[in-house]
Amino acid sequence: MRNRTLLLVEDDAQDEALTLRALAKAGVGNRIDVVRDGQQALDYLFGEGEFAERVSASLPAVVLLDIGLPKLSGLDVLTRLRAHPRTRLLPVVILTSSDEPEDLLRSYENGANSFVPKPVDFAEFAQTVASLGVYWMATNDPVESAPDGC
Amino acid sequence: MTGPTRPGQLRTSTAALRIVLVYTIVAIAWIALSDLAVDALFNNPAHLVWVNMLKGWLFVLVTAGLLYGLITRLVSRIKQLAAEREALEIEQQARLERRVAQRTAELQAANEELNSFAYAVSHDLRAPLRAMNGFSEALIEDHHAELDPAARGHLDQIRAASARMHALIDGLLALSRATRGDLDRSRVNLSEIVSRQLEDLQIQEPERTVEAIIEPNVVVEGDQRMLEAVTANLVHNAWKYSAGLERAVIRFGTTQLDGQTAVYIEDNGAGFDMRHAAALFKPFQRLHRQDEFPGIGIGLATVQRIIHRHGGDVIGEARRNEGARFVFTTCPRESG
Numbered sequence: 153m154r155n156r157t158l159l160l161v162e163d164d165a166q167d168e169a170l171t172l173r174a175l176a177k178a179g180v181g182n183r184i185d186v187v188r189d190g191q192q193a194l195d196y197l198f199g200e201g202e203f204a205e206r207v208s209a210s211l212p213a214v215v216l217l218d219i220g221l222p223k224l225s226g227l228d229v230l231t232r233l234r235a236h237p238r239t240r241l242l243p244v245v246i247l248t249s250s251d252e253p254e255d256l257l258r259s260y261e262n263g264a265n266s267f268v269p270k271p272v273d274f275a276e277f278a279q280t281v282a283s284l285g286v287y288w289m290a291t292n293d294p295v296e297s298a299p300d301g302c
Numbered sequence: 303m304t305g306p307t308r309p310g311q312l313r314t315s316t317a318a319l320r321i322v323l324v325y326t327i328v329a330i331a332w333i334a335l336s337d338l339a340v341d342a343l344f345n346n347p348a349h350l351v352w353v354n355m356l357k358g359w360l361f362v363l364v365t366a367g368l369l370y371g372l373i374t375r376l377v378s379r380i381k382q383l384a385a386e387r388e389a390l391e392i393e394q395q396a397r398l399e400r401r402v403a404q405r406t407a408e409l410q411a412a413n414e415e416l417n418s419f420a421y422a423v424s425h426d427l428r429a430p431l432r433a434m435n436g437f438s439e440a441l442i443e444d445h446h447a448e449l450d451p452a453a454r455g456h457l458d459q460i461r462a463a464s465a466r467m468h469a470l471i472d473g474l475l476a477l478s479r480a481t482r483g484d485l486d487r488s489r490v491n492l493s494e495i496v497s498r499q500l501e502d503l504q505i506q507e508p509e510r511t512v513e514a515i516i517e518p519n520v521v522v523e524g525d526q527r528m529l530e531a532v533t534a535n536l537v538h539n540a541w542k543y544s545a546g547l548e549r550a551v552i553r554f555g556t557t558q559l560d561g562q563t564a565v566y567i568e569d570n571g572a573g574f575d576m577r578h579a580a581a582l583f584k585p586f587q588r589l590h591r592q593d594e595f596p597g598i599g600i601g602l603a604t605v606q607r608i609i610h611r612h613g614g615d616v617i618g619e620a621r622r623n624e625g626a627r628f629v630f631t632t633c634p635r636e637s638g
Contacts, residue, residue: 166433173440220425249428252421272428272468274436 156213157183158289161193161229163221170274171216171247171281178282182289185212190224193217194232197239211242214288217264219248219255227258234263241295243288247281317379321372328368332361413482420478427471434464466598470586473600476531477585480604481611485525492565493520495530496554499537512544517555520565524632528608535601536567536628542595543626544571559615559629568627573620582618605630 158180162168168186175184187193193215194200199207215233219226226246233239246259251269259267268284271277336357344353438457442449449457493516500514522529537552544550550571557566574582574589581587585603602618605628609616613634620626 164429164433166437167429170432170436170440173436249425249432250421270428270432272432272435273465274432274439277432277436278439 159212159215160186161217163188174278174281175285180285189222190229193229214243216247230262431464473598477604481607490526491521503541512550515553522632532605532608535605540569544569564629564631566629570625573622573626
């Protein structure tokens with residue numbers, strides 16, 4: 153695997169621990185950054201606020217984005233990312249506890265690359281996260297940096 | 303009542319009689335008084351002829367004027383009453399519309415509340431469950447050697463409990479989802495759906511021998527997706543509660559419910575005690591212990607919600623160890 157970063161946007165500390173564990177078990181050795189609310193996710197990706205030093209840093213290979221986030225929901229984050237030239241082509245996977253048909257529809261409408269409900273059963277969850285990690289970090293080829301819109 | 307009072311009643315026969323009476327009284331008075339007046343004022347017989355003629359013409363003029371006045375008054379009274387009635391009808395209509403709008407808003411608010419509740423359930427209650435499940439698993443994976451069989455048994459209990467809670471949450475969501483969305487009525491062939499659902503169950507449990515007696519082409523009007531959920535729950539129950547019988551029989555067909563054509567699904571299984579039937583359709587209420595027949599008690603609550611949403615009725619009848627029978631309609635009684 154190339155030296156690419158995965159950004160996990162997750163407010164639940166236990167889900168975070170379980171996700172990291174599953175990724176590690178699947179042999180995903182990439183650097184994994186974690187942010188815990190919608191605003192932090194935007195700051196991280198746009199290099200603003202507490203992440204001002206990241207303004208010229210390269211984007212992660214994929215963002216695993218929860219929907220139920222404090223401050224700014226995952227769907228709002230997604231809409232902002234798609235509206236910005238820097239992040240409009242960034243691969244975003246919605247990884248959520250919800251299996252509401254409406255969330256699924258709105259995720260795709262807002263430009264999600266994938267929608268994955270988190271299984272409650274841990275064995276299934278680990279399997280799901282592992283295959284996501286391997287696919288998006290090793291198999292998928294993202295646009296390295298989106299060409300500026302104008 | 304806060305609205306305007308009802309408009310006065312007008313009886314046409316009374317009004318006409320009143321006009322005739324006034325006319326008669328005036329005419330009688332005129333005839334009596336005018337003759338007296340003429341006698342008193344005019345003594346010359348030569349004048350009497352033209353005085354009498356003049357008196358006759360005057361009579362016609364005065365009574366014509368009188369009739370004109372009386373009839374005009376009556377017509378304007380009729381017009382006024384009609385206007386009052388129309389105003390009242392408009393007011394009543396407006397009040398009715400306001401009430402419908404208010405009820406609709408209340409219903410929408412209740413629905414939205416239910417939706418956001420279901421949403422919270424689906425998002426927020428699942429995460430802690432995943433954690434319970436996940437960390438128990440992690441404990442087994444990472445510390446297997448240090449755990450004695452008793453400790454592993456306790457962990458199994460934790461995981462069984464979280465699996466059960468998972469089922470409860472999914473059931474709650476299924477219940478709230480069952481009646482969300484628009485009711486899309488079409489003609490639905492329940493016989494085909496029930497046959498398919500029974501075949502699926504037979505594939506899942508090939509060791510069971512169940513005789514299915516299905517009346518063909520039972521077609522009802524209703525929402526296809528919702529009615530599939532209804533029969534799925536009833537068929538599944540019939541299947542479940544007839545387990546352990548050597549000769550299980552599940553029947554599906556049409557019958558009558560309060561004089562209306564209805565559909566039934568019955569089995570010859572465990573049944574239930576009719577003394578507890580009041581709890582039958584309540585969410586999370588069960589008439590069997592977990593060690594008799596496991597379950598979460600959401601299926602019949604879902605069935606009842608869907609049937610009520612259709613305006614229909616559902617009843618359950620049973621005898622202990624002789625089987626249960628569920629009968630439902632999918633249309634309000636007036637139109638069905």
